Amino acid sequence: MPDSPNPEIGFDVPARVGMALEEVQTPCLIVDLDAFEVNLVRMRKLADASNVGLRAHAKMHKSVDVAKRQMEIGGAIGICCQKVSEAEVFARAGFDNILITNQVCDPVKIDRMAAFCHPDKRIICCVDDIKNVADLSAAATKHQAIIECLVELECGTMRCGVRDLDVLVKIAQAIEAAPGLKFTGLQAYNGRVQHHQSFDDRKGVEADVVAMSKNAIAALREAGLSCEIVSGGGTGSFTFEADSGLFNEIQCGSYAFMDADYGRIENADGQRFDTAEWQNALFLWTSIVSTAQKGRAVCDAGLKVQSVDSGLPVVFDREGLVYTQCSDEHGIIADDAGILAVNDKIKLVPGHCDPTCNLHDWYVCVRGGKVEALWPVSARGKAF
Amino acid sequence: MPDSPNPEIGFDVPARVGMALEEVQTPCLIVDLDAFEVNLVRMRKLADASNVGLRAHAKMHKSVDVAKRQMEIGGAIGICCQKVSEAEVFARAGFDNILITNQVCDPVKIDRMAAFCHPDKRIICCVDDIKNVADLSAAATKHQAIIECLVELECGTMRCGVRDLDVLVKIAQAIEAAPGLKFTGLQAYNGRVQHHQSFDDRKGVEADVVAMSKNAIAALREAGLSCEIVSGGGTGSFTFEADSGLFNEIQCGSYAFMDADYGRIENADGQRFDTAEWQNALFLWTSIVSTAQKGRAVCDAGLKVQSVDSGLPVVFDREGLVYTQCSDEHGIIADDAGILAVNDKIKLVPGHCDPTCNLHDWYVCVRGGKVEALWPVSARGKAF
Numbered sequence: 001m002p003d004s005p006n007p008e009i010g011f012d013v014p015a016r017v018g019m020a021l022e023e024v025q026t027p028c029l030i031v032d033l034d035a036f037e038v039n040l041v042r043m044r045k046l047a048d049a050s051n052v053g054l055r056a057h058a059k060m061h062k063s064v065d066v067a068k069r070q071m072e073i074g075g076a077i078g079i080c081c082q083k084v085s086e087a088e089v090f091a092r093a094g095f096d097n098i099l100i101t102n103q104v105c106d107p108v109k110i111d112r113m114a115a116f117c118h119p120d121k122r123i124i125c126c127v128d129d130i131k132n133v134a135d136l137s138a139a140a141t142k143h144q145a146i147i148e149c150l151v152e153l154e155c156g157t158m159r160c161g162v163r164d165l166d167v168l169v170k171i172a173q174a175i176e177a178a179p180g181l182k183f184t185g186l187q188a189y190n191g192r193v194q195h196h197q198s199f200d201d202r203k204g205v206e207a208d209v210v211a212m213s214k215n216a217i218a219a220l221r222e223a224g225l226s227c228e229i230v231s232g233g234g235t236g237s238f239t240f241e242a243d244s245g246l247f248n249e250i251q252c253g254s255y256a257f258m259d260a261d262y263g264r265i266e267n268a269d270g271q272r273f274d275t276a277e278w279q280n281a282l283f284l285w286t287s288i289v290s291t292a293q294k295g296r297a298v299c300d301a302g303l304k305v306q307s308v309d310s311g312l313p314v315v316f317d318r319e320g321l322v323y324t325q326c327s328d329e330h331g332i333i334a335d336d337a338g339i340l341a342v343n344d345k346i347k348l349v350p351g352h353c354d355p356t357c358n359l360h361d362w363y364v365c366v367r368g369g370k371v372e373a374l375w376p377v378s379a380r381g382k383a384f
Numbered sequence: 385m386p387d388s389p390n391p392e393i394g395f396d397v398p399a400r401v402g403m404a405l406e407e408v409q410t411p412c413l414i415v416d417l418d419a420f421e422v423n424l425v426r427m428r429k430l431a432d433a434s435n436v437g438l439r440a441h442a443k444m445h446k447s448v449d450v451a452k453r454q455m456e457i458g459g460a461i462g463i464c465c466q467k468v469s470e471a472e473v474f475a476r477a478g479f480d481n482i483l484i485t486n487q488v489c490d491p492v493k494i495d496r497m498a499a500f501c502h503p504d505k506r507i508i509c510c511v512d513d514i515k516n517v518a519d520l521s522a523a524a525t526k527h528q529a530i531i532e533c534l535v536e537l538e539c540g541t542m543r544c545g546v547r548d549l550d551v552l553v554k555i556a557q558a559i560e561a562a563p564g565l566k567f568t569g570l571q572a573y574n575g576r577v578q579h580h581q582s583f584d585d586r587k588g589v590e591a592d593v594v595a596m597s598k599n600a601i602a603a604l605r606e607a608g609l610s611c612e613i614v615s616g617g618g619t620g621s622f623t624f625e626a627d628s629g630l631f632n633e634i635q636c637g638s639y640a641f642m643d644a645d646y647g648r649i650e651n652a653d654g655q656r657f658d659t660a661e662w663q664n665a666l667f668l669w670t671s672i673v674s675t676a677q678k679g680r681a682v683c684d685a686g687l688k689v690q691s692v693d694s695g696l697p698v699v700f701d702r703e704g705l706v707y708t709q710c711s712d713e714h715g716i717i718a719d720d721a722g723i724l725a726v727n728d729k730i731k732l733v734p735g736h737c738d739p740t741c742n743l744h745d746w747y748v749c750v751r752g753g754k755v756e757a758l759w760p761v762s763a764r765g766k767a768f
Contacts, residue, residue, distance in 0.1 A: 014768065025492060025768050059712065082713045102713065103673045105726050108409060128676040129726055152676075159714055160674040160682050191711060289487045290544040292512040292536075298544050303739040305767050309687055309710070326693070327575060328443065328738045329466045329486065329767070330543055342489050342513055354712045355687040359743065361765055381745055383689050383713070384398065384409050 015364045019371045026287040026345060027301040029360045031066075031375070033367040035279035036256060037073060042278070043255050044075030050242035053077040055099055055231065057253030059086065060354045062382070063363060064093040065375035070256060078122075080251050084109045085384035087123070091116045093378065099231065100125040101187060101251060103152070103160055105132055107139075109384065114139035114147060114180075124148040124229070126187050128162045133174040133181065140180025148184040149175045150229060153216045155209045156190040165219040172225050185227035186220070188213040189251060194236030195310070197265050206240035213246050235278075236265055257282035259353040261310035274349075283347040284313060284356070285364070286331065288340045297321075297340040301348060302329040307355035313348035323348060399748045403755045410671040410729060411685040413744045415450075415759070417751040419663035420640060421457060426662070427639050428459030434626035437461040439483055439615065441637030444738045446470065446766070447747060448477040449759035454640060462506075464635050468493045469768035471507070475500045477762065483615065484509040485571060485635060487536070487544055489516055491523075493768065498523035498531060498564075508532040508613070510571050512546050517558040517565065524564025532568040533559045534613060537600045539593045540574040549603040556609050569611035570604070572597040573635060578620030579694070581649050590624035597630050619646055619662075641666035643737040645694040658733075667731040668697060668740070669748070670715065672724045681705075681724040685732060686713040691739035697732035707732060 014028035021030070047054040056070040059082040067090060070076040078097030081087035087098050104110055104125045114136075117123035127133060127149045140147045151172045154161030162168045176183040193205040209232070217227055233241035233250035241247040254262050255278055263274030274280055286301035306313060308326050315321040320339060325332040331348075333340065340346070350356040357363075358380055365373040398412035405414070431438040440454040443466040451474060454460040462481030465471035471482050488494055488509045498520075501507035511517060511533045524531045535556045538545030546552045560567040577589040593616070601611055617625035617634035625631040638646050639662055647658030658664055670685035690697060692710050699705040704723060709716040715732075717724065724730070734740040741747075742764055749757040 026490070027767050103726075105673050106410070106671055107727075128674055131726065154677060158677060158680070159711065159716065160676060162676050287490055289489050290512055292544060292546050293538060293542060296542070300767075303691055303693055303736075304742045304765075307687055307691070308693055327543065332543065342487075342515065343491075352687075358688045359765065381688075381743065383411050383684075 012361070013374060014362055015371045015374060017371050017373060021366050021369050021371070022345060024285055024364055024371065026285050027305045028285050029357065029363050030283040030285045030347065031257070031363045031365045032281045032283065033365050033372055035281035038279050039256050039258070039281055040070060040074030043252065044073070046239070047075060047242065047250065052242045052247060053249045055080050055249045055251055056256070057101070057251050058090060058379070060253030061257060061357050062086065062377050062379035063375050064090060064378040066256065066363070067095065074256070077249070083383055084113045085382040086379040088112065088116055089379040089382055091121055096120060097122045098124070099150070101189065102126055103128055103132065105129070105135070107135065110135055110139045111142070114143040114145045117145045117147060119144070122148065124150060124184055126150050126152040126160070127171055127175060128152045128160050130171050130174050133171065133178050137178035137180050146180060146182055148182045150185050150187040150231065151175070153186060153188040153212060155188045155212045156205060157192050159191065165216055168216055169219050169223045169225070172220055173223060176225060183225055185229035185231070186213065186216055187231050188216065189232045189234070190237065191234070194234040195261055195265060196236070199266050199268050199270070202237055203240065206237055210240065210244045210246060213244070217246060235262055254353055257353045259310070259356070260314040260349045260351045263314070263349065280316065280349050282350060282353055283316060284350050286346060286348055288342050288344045289330070291338070291340060291342055294338070295334065295336055297333045297335045299331045299333055299346070300329065301331045302327050304328055305356070305359055306350050307352050307359070309355065310352035313350050316347040316349050318346055321346070397746055397758060399755045399758060401755055401757060405750050405753050405755070406729060408669055408748055408755065410669050411689045412669050413741065413747050414667040414669045414731065415641070415747045415749045416665045416667065417749050417756055419665035422663050423640050423642070423665055424454060424458030427636065430623070431459060431626065431634065436626045436631060437633045439464050439633045439635055440640070441485070441635050442474060442763070443470065444637030445641060445741050446761050446763035447759050448474060448762040450640065450747070451479065458640070461633070464637070467767055468497045469766040470763040472496065472500055473763040473766055475505055480504060481506045482508070483534070485573065486510055487512055487516065489513070489519070491519065494519055494523045498527040498529045501529045501531060503528070506532065508534060508568055510534050510536040510544070511555055511559060512536045512544050514555050514558050517555065517562050521562035521564050530564060530566055532566045534569050534571040534615065535559070537570060537572040537596060539572045539596045540589060541576050543575065549600055552600055553603050553607045553609070556604055557607060560609060567609055569613035569615070570597065570600055571615050572600065573616045573618070574621065575618070578618040579645055579649060580620070583650050583652050583654070586621055587624065590621055594624065594628045594630060597628070601630060620649055638737055641737045643740070644698040644733045644735045647698070647733065664700065664733050666734060666737055667700060668734050670730060670732055672726050672728045673714070675722070675724060675726055678722070679718065679720050681717045681719045683715045683717055683730070684713065685715050686711050688712055689740070689743055690734050691736050691743070693739065694736035697734050700731040700733050702730055705730070
């Protein structure tokens with residue numbers, strides 16, 4: 001076997017800059033740069049209009065290049081991450097204002113977080129357990145760092161966060177009193193409501209989120225604690241947080257790329273998100289590998305290049321084709337009219353962008369049918 | 385930020401050799417080496433007893449180290465891969481007898497495959513389209529290689545493969561006549577039947593698989609074509625193929641690690657696979673990050689470290705704990721008795737091993753509560 005067969009065609013990268021889209025190896029992720037930039041500019045305007053800061057959630061794309069454009073074009077004031085190892089990738093790339101929208105409890109992870117926030121980075125994490133405060137404080141002190149902390153309010157996701165306001169206030173007071181820590185405010189994020197299809201359903205749930213947040217902020221204020229940051233909201237709900245007069249930061253991620261699950265939800269006028277609100281900018285590029293069975297084509301995009309937890313992917317912009325089944329390395333596309341032939345390539349809109357992006361090493365960025373750039377999925381697999 | 389904070393604790397690896405399991409960073413994949421080796425030896429004995437060759441499917445684990453042990457301890461005669469880029473990783477590591485259990489149609493992939501099978505590697509792929517034959521032949525000729533081909537019979541998966549035996553024979557004849565190609569036999573694999581819980585259901589479907597394969601082999605023989613390899617069978621069905629007198633190779637993968645979905649299926653005596661047949665050797669090691677809500681604990685193993693396409697993971701060997709919900713970075717564990725505390729670590733049996741392994745960079749191999757080795761997931765993400 002030669003050392004480098006076909007050195008010009010690397011299996012470590014799916015494309016080269018300048019290549020036509022049709023030549024790009026499958027399966028891989030395509031970013032439509034025009035659509036991506038439209039989404040960035042639109043979100044900047046919406047955040048500006050509501051006078052809230054967009055802290056773009058980098059857990060969605062895990063890419064330094066995407067996050068840079070969210071800052072430069074998209075008006076983001078900083079980023080969110082979900083894991084310490086993920087945040088570290090962004091900190092090393094120069095991001096200096098990062099909210100870890102999650103509890104950091106493990107001693108190794110706390111130590112690592114404290115190490116990288118010193119001396120010039122603003123690192124904020126969430127707390128829902130009073131015992132966690134001493135551990136965070138010890139690490140911050142050891143590294144001569146300041147770790148900023150939001151107390152997390154449980155407001156409907158039933159995941160992390162505290163519901164009892166007395167407990168919430170006690171945690172906030174402990175943070176405020178602890179060396180090396182700073183009480184910075186409140187996180188109230190309802191993950192479940194994001195994907196409710198009906199606008200009115202989301203509106204109803206969000207009324208509760210806002211009411212609960214209002215009570216929490218009042219309880220903290222009564223204890224003499226003011227919230228510099230009140231953070232929440234995702235792509236499906238952020239308008240409610242932004243218009244609440246309470247939240248001053250929103251945490252949206254999926255708006256930049258969109259996916260099939262978010263595409264189906266409706267705006268206030270009953271229009272689909274993917275037609276009236278946000279453009280599909282992320283695609284799974286796939287080839288047909290078999291048409292041996294009449295009425296169906298088999299493509300090369302299965303479970304190892306996408307997550308189907310929120311539904312199957314949707315064939316983009318091709319009439320009469322439906323992705324109907326997903327196995328490890330294959331997808332079945334119903335094709336009654338026999339349109340597809342072996343080696344044809346089509347675009348799929350992934351069902352759920354976050355865990356799909358996390359499976360890939362590269363974004364192939366396309367404009368006008370040509371590859372304009374290759375961006376690494378910089379924090380792919382960073383789950384610690 | 386220091387260049388290498390805590391250099392002894394790398395976030396690129398979850399553990400060090402010699403570490404106690406309790407110290408291993410979460411979330412990560414754990415391989416119980418004792419259980420893994422029991423599975424390998426058991427499968428070797430079963431294959432030997434039925435006089436079939438085990439061609440272990442490396443798509444499941446994507447690890448050179450796992451595959452080496454399947455050869456050395458587990459009696460495998462070679463390996464299967466599902467993608468050319470995956471096969472290339474194993475070929476470069478010295479594996480010289482690889483069946484790609486899939487169609488290879490894209491010109492770049494065909495060229496790459498032909499390049500790495502020359503001059504000393506046995507590479508076999510599947511064909512279900514007569515037009516594919518000329519492309520394979522041209523690449524084999526260009527690289528002075530021999531590509532061996534199995535014709536693929538559609539036998540119930542309704543994915544790739546040909547049902548019409550006249551078409552199947554014509555493809556086989558075209559292969560046999562094509563320069564650079566060799567007709568090597570038949571692949572007949574029913575992917576769907578593997579996971580049927582009832583033994584009798586699997587037995588009924590497999591009777592059809594065997595009957596269809598028998599007819600295909602007879603039709604090929606009538607055309608003067610003999611099958612050196614007849615390959616099929618997976619962890620849920622291989623005993624039927626092995627005892628058929630027709631198949632001489634089986635393609636099992638999951639037997640080595642097991643998962644929750646295979647664990648539920650039953651053997652001929654109505655006993656679960658994970659108690660009576662195979663040992664759970666693969667675990668997702670996860671930490672509790674929040675117990676703020678009564679009756680539930682939140683762990684750090686979500687969709688980015690596992691695939692839930694075949695059901696949620698199962699808590700291993702801990703009474704009263706049930707993994708009930710999975711979001712991007714979190715799992716909810718019902719814990720009515722309040723057993724779990726923050727930073728407790730537990731083992732989960734993943735719902736589906738193949739796409740779960742593909743999310744990780746490392747297997748942390750444990751014996752007697754200590755880390756014995758770290759094996760890279762060598763072909764992780766190799767989807768081309």
